[in-house]
Amino acid sequence: MAQSQSAHLRWRARWVFPVDGPPLADATVAVEHDRIVAVQTQGCRTEAIDLGNVAILPGLVNAHTHLDLSGLRGKCPPTADFTEWLRAVIRHRRDRSPQQVREDIRIGLTESLAHGTTLVGDIASQGLSWPLLAESPMRAVVYRELLGLPEARAEAAWSELLAWLGDHPATATCRPGVSPHAPYSVNFAYIFKAATLGVPVAIHLAETAAELELLADRQGPFVTFLRELGVWDPAGLAGGADHVLRLLNGTAPVALAHGNYLPAQAPMPANGTIVYCPRTHAAFGHPPHPFRELLARGIRVALGTDSLASNPDLDVLAEARFLRRAYPDIPGATLLRMPTLSGAEALGWQDETGSLTVGKSADLVVLPLPSVESSDPHEFVLNSAAPVEAVMVRGRWVKT
8 A cells, every 4th residue: 555646456355345235255446546447356356456354445424523623622521501512612713813723624634534534524614624625635515604693693694605605616626515503593594595505505403402492482591692692583593493404405415413302203305414423412411313213214314523522533433333332233234324425425425435336536444354254244344443544535545
């Protein structure tokens, strides 16, 4: 793996996990320039570079994070009082200089790549992560955050958003999106308007029981929180989670972050994905997530890490491994799809990445395997704590 870029090379592994098909034993992935040109089992392959007792996975997808909060690692641990935790995050943002925010983003980006993330959905205050992500080897959707519950604040933020979108057209690797932050922080009319822009949308939804109490009854701890900020306006609130979901029923991909308290029968947008952040969910002490019921309905569920304000690291494979320990009944193939192809679909990048498919981008993760046998090779990946050994993005090794 010493080559910085592969012109036309084949890489052999003990197991290859295409994700859009079953695992392949003693198989190869052939790469030409920046594309996958073949995924083959032993009987079909020509000479290949043998990587040994490893698995080759698709590049991982972190479908929900906040790179600009990477400076908060360990500084404001999640508590049962969600609004108090939000106050700490807001204080941090207000105290951070632009230079410090850029360095935080850089730290988060470097860590993400090291953990095998090759596609990220980043919610960015003022879109500040765009320059670094646009220059990064990984792919990204940069969701510019939209805030404003009172009409006047929402309209001003909307104008800034439109200007930003005009100044940041999509590139080959970086796409703009919009994140109406949450139903408690954005006027519901602007949630609907965001869904009409034709760019990917991300929103925090049903993250806490207090959020649902606010939408249903206009009461609870969020009222005090919003009054403190000077933005309390009950007329701007949506009528509930179902109302928000109906507002988002456009054509662009919609990433619904968390969904911790989402009713299992909630009306999902046609192109919607629940982005579950398991370790953050556990850190806040929420009751069991409805992801199993949603999967049973055929609803797509992807994985995210959320930020370092609520998670110890930005390792999205660790999220899937956490679920394997908590829910051993979930099939390994389902769990591996969540931080790969399902994440790419959530962000609208499924035609380019998310699986080891001929014609797609050569985004690969190499993972060392234990010297044991199993009837289900997914167990080698999910029941392990082994870190990622090597990462290829667009045909170029970025970690070896």
